[in-house]
Amino acid sequence: VEFLYCDLASMKSIRQFVQQFRAKNCPLHVLVNNAGVMLVPERKTEDGFEEHFGLNYLGHFLLTNLLLDALKQSGTHSHNARIITVSSATHYVGKLHLNDLQSRCSYSPHGAYAQSKLALVLFTYRLQHLLTANRSHVTANVVDPGVVNTELYKHVFWVVKLVKWMTAWLFFK
Numbered sequence: 047v048e049f050l051y052c053d054l055a056s057m058k059s060i061r062q063f064v065q066q067f068r069a070k071n072c073p074l075h076v077l078v079n080n081a082g083v084m085l086v087p088e089r090k091t092e093d094g095f096e097e098h099f100g101l102n103y104l105g106h107f108l109l110t111n112l113l114l115d116a117l118k119q120s121g122t123h124s125h126n127a128r129i130i131t132v133s134s135a136t137h138y139v140g141k142l143h144l145n146d147l148q149s150r151c152s153y154s155p156h157g158a159y160a161q162s163k164l165a166l167v168l169f170t171y172r173l174q175h176l177l178t179a180n181r182s183h184v185t186a187n188v189v190d191p192g193v194v195n196t197e198l199y200k201h202v203f204w205v206v207k208l209v210k211w212m213t214a215w216l217f218f219k
Contacts, residue, residue: 054081054105055091064112073120077113079106079131079166085155096148098155102162106131107169114184121183129173129186133166140164 052063067074082102091100110129121127140160143149149158170188177184 055101074116075120077129088153098158098162103165117184127184131170131188133188134163135190136160
């Protein structure tokens with residue numbers, strides 16, 4: 047196992063990671079986009095993007111697009127390469143504010159999170175459409191893991207934390 051560092055909140059870090067990965071000349075059969083933040087207070091990435099949108103969406107978008115050639119080269123007729131993007135059912139309540147993708151007008155952690163997850167779903171659907179149209183041996187899938195007991199909940203209201211603590215063993219994966 048070899049570790050290569052990549053901070054999805056930094057466009058520079060993503061580009062450096064891809065450069066290091068390409069230098070290894072390894073095939074890439076599976077890309078799992080599963081980094082993210084949830085309900086964080088209003089803050090920005092080092093590139094100046096609202097953090098939910100920058101890390102949850104733009105980071106995955108850039109990484110996927112920079113690695114797409116490697117995935118295409120690795121996929122075969124009998125074994126497609128795969129892109130698996132983890133989203134959330136929260137995308138159902140999300141709205142893309144095309145005139146305010148950075149949530150500058152009125153920041154809501156819930157709204158920003160839902161928008162970033164909706165953007166991931168729409169990106170994955172469009173990517174799969176393009177891959178199919180080009181007869182590429184790569185599939186793009188987006189999944190909702192359900193409610194998982196992770197550190198993503200550290201920014202929720204204390205009452206929600208208490209309920210989570212009391213019920214996580216029963217309801218959370």
